[in-house]
Amino acid sequence: MKRFTATIFCCSNYQLFLLPAVRRFCWGLLLVLLACCRIVVAEDLPNPFPVKDISMSSLPNGLRLIVRENHALPVVAMEVVVRSGSAAESDVHGVAHYLEHLCFQGTKHYPGALAPQQALEMAGGMSNAVTSRDCTRYQAQIASDKLDVLVQVLADVVLTPTLAAEDCRNEQATILAEIAHEHENPTAILIDAAYANTYHLFPYKYPPKGREDDVARITAVDIRAFHDRWYVPNNISVILVGDITRKQATDLVRAAFGGAPTTKLPSPPLFTEPQSGSDMREIHLPQNMPDTCQVLAFPAPVAGDSQSLAAILLLKTLLADGPDALLPACWSGDGLKVTRYGIEFVASRDPGRMLIWAETPPEMAGRLREVTLALLAHLGKTPLSTSSFEAAKHRLAVQFLRENESFTQQAGTLAFYEGIGDGTLVSQLMPIVHNLTAEQVRKVAPATPLAWITLGREPKGQD
């Protein structure tokens, strides 16, 4: 290559360039060089969602379509996002999740329990669904030569589920068992308790799957009403990632979803959440366990404030990830024995929560709380070292890249952000992180916790 370029650029005879064969060769070479440059730039970019590769459009009925083309593997991942989850429920909690289960129990074109999923599996595809507070997501992946099945099945699941009363009754036991299964996980119990005890009125306080007694009184009528209200094209987004062109995507999605009529969405209920006071709630949930699990719950910003969102993601990295993570260093410096820990922060449409959880022997639980709060207070006042700050940025960018390697993961991330506001935000997230200042991160460092909740053995030796 070096010799080739040298020949071209050292050539003094300009007329040589006018020869058609040479001219064609030069244009060809230029194309090749541009292609190489594109790859090299992409390699240097830690952003898996370059703006130029993401297309966003809307159908006339209001459905949003996001496409990320990548033909390197004959696979397509799809997500259908209904931008309403458990927080959109009115008085019966658990309906959004119940509906998610029932949508797979037969549809107009795929009648019979689980027929839609089985149609995907017959074509070698896989499917799943998840209900969160802000949205409900239907997910599937398949070989790209079976694209039509993928789009048709997921459209049917969302737009024309049968929702039969008998299926509703039959599914109840499965949902109750699923909730019981979650109670096996101490971290899940703590996280639910943190949400339940740090919101007064706002529906984020309820677990997305509902509680057992709520689920037991849900009827097919409640489920149908939720579907009619929220499963409308102007409240739905479709994400397609992988071996598919934008035109293919638009044609298939228009054919499958275009016939659904636009419906006026009800106004979201307004809740005036009281300002958090300076008092921290302390709750203990007794359980016969060897250690004490605890969570400190703090207020967190909304996803719409992209700068604060990026800052809190970076703060989370500084605190918990990598060999220099501040929390484990601080705890071990204080002689605290922490067996497991983590930070739970799920970006949300309305003000969310950042939860720091850890498991210690009961005699260290109180001290761990004090040390953690002191670290956060210190962070809020003291400048961060440039090297650790830049290292955290790099770590977060690499982690984002790693969490978005596959088409399935990329579709999931686009769908997640679409569900809480705008999927195209993911393109800006890492550039925003790159430009963050230490001052911006210090500003989001929470100081006053809303609640301290412990599970297992009662903490000893606290003030």
Added chain:
Amino acid sequence: MRYILLLILLVIALGVRAAEPACKILPNGLRLIVHPIGATQLVSIELLVDCSALDEPYQYQGIRQVLLRSMMQGSTTLDGNAIRHALDDAGGILEGRVRQDVIEFSITIPGKSLKPALDVLNEVVCHPQLADVGVKDAIEQARLAASQMPTDSVNTATWYSEALLYNAHPYFAGGLGVPEAIGHISPDLVRLAYQYFIRPEKTVIAIVGRNLSPDVLGNYEKAIGRWERGQPHNPRIPIDPPSLKSSQLLMREASVQNSCIMMTFPVCGCTNADFLGLRVIESILSGGTGSRLFRNVREQQHLAYEVSTRLPNLVNDSYFSLYALTNNRSIDATKAALIAELSRLQTDTLATNELSRAKAYLKGRLLLDHQSSAQTAYNLAWDEVIGLGVGYDNIVTSKIDALTAEDIRRVANSYFTHYYLVVVVPQTLESLPEKTTGLCPCPSRVQHS
């Protein structure tokens, strides 16, 4: 000229799709697999050492775990912290695992960090320090890891099933070893084990990702090529496969509502021709929502929320488990339902579309695995270690297609008619009592309906 240009563009266009993996055997016996793929911006490096739990001396079961942990403590030029920081700067983490059949090191990094990642891996694998202090620390960590019980019911049930099935066989406890035996290991023994176990001719490295720099790969090949071949040593002593003398029931009690019930059958290893048939059976039973356990046990009989199977890739003697998370009142009914599904496989002819669905599901999973560079690298290295070769990925689909309903019935009759284990573990956060309610006999054969 036009043709040359077209050829160049064609090569670039083809390069966007995955190229075929290539395996090169270096003069020191090390096998190096390179597989450029365009679907990722990452590079994954997978290093597997063909060193099985069966290679461990009986009185030192767990020495591979100690060795791995000791190697991660640092090399002759980089201590453990320096290694962690070097990889953190490169955007990766070095992970080490001991599996029943191999010792594994893996790193996933952004493409531009390939060189520093390979340099660190070279240090850890070829020049470990193995100083007394580090090894003693590793012994303590390994002893703790081998004595830790899982915290959830499915993994606890798996632990008991493996303990009962393998008993004195080295695959016991996932190949992590026995705490008492680990306590007898000395630093000198670990240094000796390094010489015997970690050798280039027993090592396979797979590098999978985008834009793999030929210069970096060429230099690495030279560096790793300087790793000296080890001395020949005694071949592995054959060990009898685990066998059950009768069917057994292990039940742990707690005052909670739900439990995990797990049924386990000993089966062949993954290099046996029957293993792919077992994979198809797994897909028939638990591959997606169209599978039998999901449809019949969960959706029709409402006996359980989660129903699934386990079939680990073990070279010598594997096992097939069926499990369900169920209400305590439904344990007997669930067990009967699981047995009924196995019996149907043994007696009834599979419907063509059910077999097609199971095969499509299995092939779909294999295709979707290619989305991950780490999974692809692991699969390539593993296929090479167990003798299937890097081309196996291309032929496995046709092998699956070639399986008939009769093959499936024959495999089901070969493995599901003998003694089996049933383990019941409560779903509870509370610590389980130290003792079980007893080891009771249960029906010795799968009851045919």
